[in-house]
Amino acid sequence: AQSVTQLDSHVSVSEGTPVLLRCNYSSSYSPSLFWYVQHPNKGLQLLLKYTSAATLVKGINGFEAEFKKSETSFHLTKPSAHMSDAAEYFCVVTLDYGQNFVFGPGTRLSVLP
Amino acid sequence: DADVTQTPRNRITKTGKRIMLECSQTKGHDRMYWYRQDPGLGLRLIYYSFDVKDINKGEISDGYSVSRQAQAKFSLSLESAIPNQTALYFCATSDPIGGDEQFFGPGTRLTVL
Numbered sequence: 035a036q037s038v039t040q041l042d043s044h045v046s047v048s049e050g051t052p053v054l055l056r057c058n059y060s061s062s063y064s065p066s067l068f069w070y071v072q073h074p075n076k077g078l079q080l081l082l083k084y085t086s087a088a089t090l091v092k093g094i095n096g097f098e099a100e101f102k103k104s105e106t107s108f109h110l111t112k113p114s115a116h117m118s119d120a121a122e123y124f125c126v127v128t129l130d131y132g133q134n135f136v137f138g139p140g141t142r143l144s145v146l147p
Numbered sequence: 148d149a150d151v152t153q154t155p156r157n158r159i160t161k162t163g164k165r166i167m168l169e170c171s172q173t174k175g176h177d178r179m180y181w182y183r184q185d186p187g188l189g190l191r192l193i194y195y196s197f198d199v200k201d202i203n204k205g206e207i208s209d210g211y212s213v214s215r216q217a218q219a220k221f222s223l224s225l226e227s228a229i230p231n232q233t234a235l236y237f238c239a240t241s242d243p244i245g246g247d248e249q250f251f252g253p254g255t256r257l258t259v260l
Contacts, residue, residue, distance in 0.1 A: 043187065066247055077151075077237060077251040078190075085247070124189055128247060135180070135249065137189035 036061045036127050038138035046144040053112040055141045057120075057125035060106065066109075067108045068126040069099055078124065084108060095119070120145045150174045151176040153238050161260050166225040168255050170238030178241045179221040180249065181205075181213060183234040189236060196221055228259040 041056040059065060069081040082093025089101040095118075099110045108125060125138040151172045160166055170179065177198045182205075192205030194213040197244060210232060214222045225232055238252040246257040 038189075070249075070251075077253045078239075079251075080248050080251075082246060106186070135192065137191070138184075138189055139189045 036065065036136045036147075038125050038127050038136050040123075040125055040138040040141045042141050044142045044144065046146060047115045048146045049117055050114050053097075053110070053115045053119065053143065055110040055123050055143065057108045057110065057138060058106055059125070059127045060107060061127055062075075063067060065127045066101075067099075067101060068128070069097070069108075069110050069128060070124045072122040072124065074121070079110045081110070081123075085125065105120065117145050117147065134137065149253070151238060151250050151252040153236075156253065157256045159258045159260065160228055161227055164228050164259075166228050166257065168223045168236055168238075168257070170221045170223070170252055172219050172221075172238075172240045172250075174242070174250060175218070176240035176242045176250070177218060178243070179215070179243070180216060180239040181211075181221070181223045182218055182239065183207070183232075184238045184254075185234050185235060187235050193223065193236075201204050225257075226260075228257075230259045233257060233259045 037060040039058045067084040072078045072080040082091045083099050084091050085103045092098045097112045122140045124140050128135045154169045180195045181193040184190050191207050193211050196202050196215045199215050212224045236255045239249040243250045
């Protein structure tokens with residue numbers, strides 16, 4: 035069975051410093067992996083996705099993630115945090131062309147001035 | 148206009164009442180999903196539908212039912228609402244040809260007293 039672990043429920047960074055949000059997954063097969071962002075009182079928006087092409091995936095708003103099969107990880111990074119990045123971030127894994135999406139519990143990112 | 152809309156956006160109801168949440172989409176996607184979001188648990192799948200004649204239970208379908216009235220419409224019903232169904236509910240669509248990205252509605256905040 036698939037599962038997703040987001041190692042930090044809350045991450046706090048200062049504006050202008052790097053962001054690292056960690057995600058590990060469990061899957062018997064080669065998965066598709068996604069990061070979504072949810073701003074307060076809003077729906078979810080796709081940041082980036084990995085679907086067995088390049089292992090380093092670039093997304094919107096300067097975010098990127100690296101798929102590491104040996105570590106079963108898909109960590110999200112950004113070189114320099116902006117106040118507008120404060121939100122909830124979800125790591126998602128799926129197999130079978132969208133038959134089953136499994137969400138991690140989420141990481142709340144706070145950005146301090 | 149939003150591609151995925153949900154009505155109502157907020158609803159307060161009493162235990163035992165029947166409630167219907169509606170979702171409409173203009174993306175032309177065959178696949179639609181209903182999730183609930185609870186703090187610290189991420190999103191959990193309630194039901195999903197891959198076309199008008201295909202309905203499948205998700206991880207937490209007990210106490211819920213759905214209806215796929217058309218390609219564009221997917222409704223979620225709580226036949227007899229209970230307080231632990233208080234949550235934020237999201238509808239989503241996806242297109243496997245487009246790479247499995249899910250597109251989310253703005254959510255419905257449901258409170259059961």
